[in-house]
Amino acid sequence: MTETVVAVDGPAGSGKSSVSKAAAKRLGFDYLDTGAAYRALSWYVLDGNIDSTDAAAVVASLPGFRYTIGTDPFGYHVRVGETDVTDSIREPRVTAVVSNIARVPEVRSHVTGIFRDIIRDSVAPGIVVEGRDITTVVAPDATARILLTASEEARMSRRSAELASESASEVASALQKRDRADSRVVDFMTAAAGVTTVDSTTLNFDETVDAVLDVIRTSQKT
Numbered sequence: 001m002t003e004t005v006v007a008v009d010g011p012a013g014s015g016k017s018s019v020s021k022a023a024a025k026r027l028g029f030d031y032l033d034t035g036a037a038y039r040a041l042s043w044y045v046l047d048g049n050i051d052s053t054d055a056a057a058v059v060a061s062l063p064g065f066r067y068t069i070g071t072d073p074f075g076y077h078v079r080v081g082e083t084d085v086t087d088s089i090r091e092p093r094v095t096a097v098v099s100n101i102a103r104v105p106e107v108r109s110h111v112t113g114i115f116r117d118i119i120r121d122s123v124a125p126g127i128v129v130e131g132r133d134i135t136t137v138v139a140p141d142a143t144a145r146i147l148l149t150a151s152e153e154a155r156m157s158r159r160s161a162e163l164a165s166e167s168a169s170e171v172a173s174a175l176q177k178r179d180r181a182d183s184r185v186v187d188f189m190t191a192a193a194g195v196t197t198v199d200s201t202t203l204n205f206d207e208t209v210d211a212v213l214d215v216i217r218t219s220q221k222t
């Protein structure tokens, strides 16, 4: 069992994955992207021509879902069975249905079990785990618990800089729609008791990583 668990939650585009991965690299920790599991299951459901809004059909697909993810922040990869889905799970067609998958309670408890196994089996000195319900459900006893936020405007403009092929308005509306749907299931907009908020609206990327590292180091001392 790893010594230090760092839990990071936040809305879409707040920088959870990029900042958590950078922090893990700086600390020599593992890194676990939990959204990748919901995305990989979405990819699997689409691949099997299953209706993502049919919760019973999605639950019935779970036994065949063979999921693996790399936790080395320098060697990130995601697989379903033998298929490498690292890039395909980021496609807009997957992003468009992932909230349908994530709202199914049986799906959430299935993937939460996978996340807890990965955290337990990590042999690195620590692991940074990011998602929407890490501070509250997956690892509420984590050493450091962080809510990473940024204004909606900042998140939209960062995401749209990333997705140059899509229009800014398409990016903005997809992000808002996903946050609205996801926040009906989990509250990742307000910090739970004991969770430290890092607001990156006016911070650049390196300053945000430093702010997260400060919270981790302070938590390790207490």
Ligand SMILES: Nc1ncnc2c1ncn2[C@@H]1O[C@H](COP(=O)(O)OP(=O)(O)OP(=O)(O)O)[C@@H](O)[C@H]1O
Pocket: 010, 011, 012, 013, 014, 015, 016, 017, 018, 019, 035, 158, 159, 162, 200, 203, 204, 205, 206, 208
């Ligand atoms: N403080 C910052 N300043 C500028 N850009 C940033 C900052 N933090 C993150 N970014 C950039 O914002 C974009 C979105 O970040 P990232 O993909 O890590 O967000 P996320 O919270 O994981 O999103 P999602 O939940 O949608 O996967 C990336 O291009 C990242 O490099």
Ligand SMILES: Nc1ccn([C@@H]2O[C@H](COP(=O)(O)O)[C@@H](O)[C@H]2O)c(=O)n1
Pocket: 012, 034, 035, 036, 038, 039, 098, 099, 102, 130, 131, 132, 133, 134, 178, 182, 186
């Ligand atoms: N702990 C989590 C993590 C993710 N989700 C759902 O997965 C979607 C994709 O997450 P990304 O971080 O990769 O964007 C997200 O929109 C949620 O629907 C979740 O429910 N809980």
